[in-house]
Amino acid sequence: MTAHVAVVGGSLAGLRTAEQLRAAGHTGPVTVFGAERHLPYNRPPLSKELLYAPGAASPGELHAKVAFRRRASVADVTFRLGTPVVAADLPGGRLSLQDGSSVAYDGLVAATGLRPRxxxxxxxxxxxxxxxxxxxxxxxxxxxxxxxxxxxxxxxxxxxxxxxxxxxxxxxxxxxxxxxxxxxxxxxxxxxxxxxxxxxxxxxxxxxxxxxxxxxxxxxxxxxxxxxxxxxxxxxxxxxxGSVPNTEWLAGNGSLDLSDGVLCDNRLMARGAERLVAAGDIARFPNPLFDDVPRRVEHWSIPTDTAKRAAATLTEALTGAGAGPGDRVPFAPVPSFWSDQLDLRFQSFGSPALADEVRVEEGDPDRPADGVLATCHRRSAHVGTIAVNLPPARQRELRAAFTTLPAAV
Structure with a gap:
């Protein structure tokens, strides 16, 4: 297909969506627009390894340490960096850029992420x-x-x-x-x-x-x-x-709900728009693993998970094809993240913030360096797991166990 897909957002979600568009069979042009002048890079080290790095390293030197490898499948994808998209005309299929230019598109991906409050x-x-x-x-x-x-x-x-x-x-x-x-x-x-x-x-x-x-x-x-x-x-x-979703460039398209990110259905198609999907922590979607309430999720795993579903949804919309077998299955990703602080490593699965009760299952909270396991529950349903200083094999077991739980509705 020759339709032009514009991916607005040049971080992890934008990169992964471009990769997944190719994996889904989209052969037409793909352009990724990034507000930053750097190719996509890994952000978690910013508060840890990169911040600790000695010397007054430049942004370019730091980028070399955390840049994502570009896969062969996106070698023909165009990256327009350092020129933010400032407006979108959804009915007309056109983007306005900060440099005064405009670009037409056939399919659009919102992947502009967050900024610090x-x-x-x-x-x-x-x-x-x-x-x-x-x-x-x-x-x-x-x-x-x-x-x-x-x-x-x-x-x-x-x-x-x-x-x-x-x-x-x-x-x-x-x-x-x-x-x-x-x-x-x-x-x-x-x-x-x-x-x-x-x-x-x-x-x-x-x-x-x-x-x-x-x-x-x-x-x-x-x-x-x-x-x-x-x-x-x-x-x-x-x-x-806290953070603020970067949705201002979509303002003026009255059918969209931008009250907290981009409101989407479970397949990540934006509500009130055609040929617009969202990926990453700007996407607000229902996850049947928990309930039917649309929420944004700011965990590190979400850009990759949402990119795959959003790319498949958009490719189907552009070709007129119905949903493939894999995309008739409800989208129910398991959010996960980790955090390193001093001698502690935290690992989380699910959505602990939804819980009304946290139960310490293993270890002593007063001695977290020795290992602690806590489970998070909402109305007695298990919605999250927190591990502190548990070995990797144990963490894998916890994640696998979580994915088998019934929906916590």
């Missing part, structure tokens, strides 16, 4: 960091000098990973979290409390139940003012307070 607070901007791109990593690394006071706002997984890396670099690290213990939304209160004590024993300070109210300093940040009137000294501040 920023705090709208008074005070200077210099010295405030987020972590999403190679450039972010280089900028933050420059502020992580031995002895520097570093304040991390947010105790989710990214915030805790950055805190652990900064501590390894010799910084004095304080984590501020208004909502409870570190990673509590996923780990539950009991395990989160044990992780907090483990990290505190290593040297990280936690301020729980408080939030930032303002940034102090003239020209550059020198501290953070909290909502109780207290202050924390800070030579660098990391804002790790």
């Amino acid at each position: 920023r705090l709208e607070l008074p005070g200077p901007h210099a010295g405030r960091h987020v972590l999403r791109t190679l450039e972010d990593c280089v900028a933050l690394r420059g502020g992580l000098r031995p002895g520097a006071a570093v304040v991390v706002l947010g105790a989710g997984f990214i915030g805790c990973e950055v805190a652990a890396t900064a501590l390894r670099l010799g910084c004095r690290v304080t984590v501020v979290e208004p909502g409870g213990g570190p990673m509590q939304r996923v780990l539950g209160a009991r395990l989160a409390d044990g992780i907090r004590r483990h990290h505190e024993a290593a040297g990280i300070t936690f301020v729980i139940g408080r939030s930032a109210a303002r940034f102090l300093g003239e020209g550059s940040v020198t501290g953070v003012g909290l909502d109780d009137g207290s202050t924390l000294a800070a030579e660098a501040v990391v804002e790790a307070v």
Whole structure:
């Protein structure tokens, strides 16, 4: 087929969708549009290995360490990098680019992912960091000098990973979290409390139940003012307070629901649009493994899983063919992610954040380095598994067991 497919988003989801379009039999032109000037690369090392890397490496040097290998199947795919798509005319099948040009397409993939949420607070901007791109990593690394006071706002997984890396670099690290213990939304209160004590024993300070109210300093940040009137000294501040889906370029197409990513059906076709699919953590879709509620999933496994289904769905739409045998099966991926912090490795399967109860099945939460297994339940149905410092073979068993569970409805 000769239809032109435009993939908007040049990260993992965009790359995997291009690969899966070829695997699904699409032989026409494919163009991947990326806002960054780098070819697709692996982001998890940004808060760990790359952030810890010595020297003032450039983004290009870091990219060489984490760039994804391009498979032969996408050798003829065009990558247009560093020129974001700013608007889409879905009825007309045309994209508008930031450089003023426009491009026609026959099929469209939304894979623009997320950006870090920023705090709208008074005070200077210099010295405030987020972590999403190679450039972010280089900028933050420059502020992580031995002895520097570093304040991390947010105790989710990214915030805790950055805190652990900064501590390894010799910084004095304080984590501020208004909502409870570190990673509590996923780990539950009991395990989160044990992780907090483990990290505190290593040297990280936690301020729980408080939030930032303002940034102090003239020209550059020198501290953070909290909502109780207290202050924390800070030579660098990391804002790790969540993400925002990059959907603005789809605005103006009134039939789309962009209230939280792109609302899709179970086959990842956008609701209210033809020949538009979504892939990666911008896609909001129902997963029958849990229930029929559409949700976005920000786990590392999701770009690859959604790319395969989205590519098959779009290829069928462009050819007019019905769903293939594999695509009549409900799309029910098992989300998974991992996190490395100090001497701890976390592995998660399913959607622990949906749980209303977390049960510690093995180990002692107060000694997480010795290994802990927790299961996450919603109305008694198993919706997630958390492993801390369990061996790889045991983790594989847990994942296999999870995929056999009935839908948790």
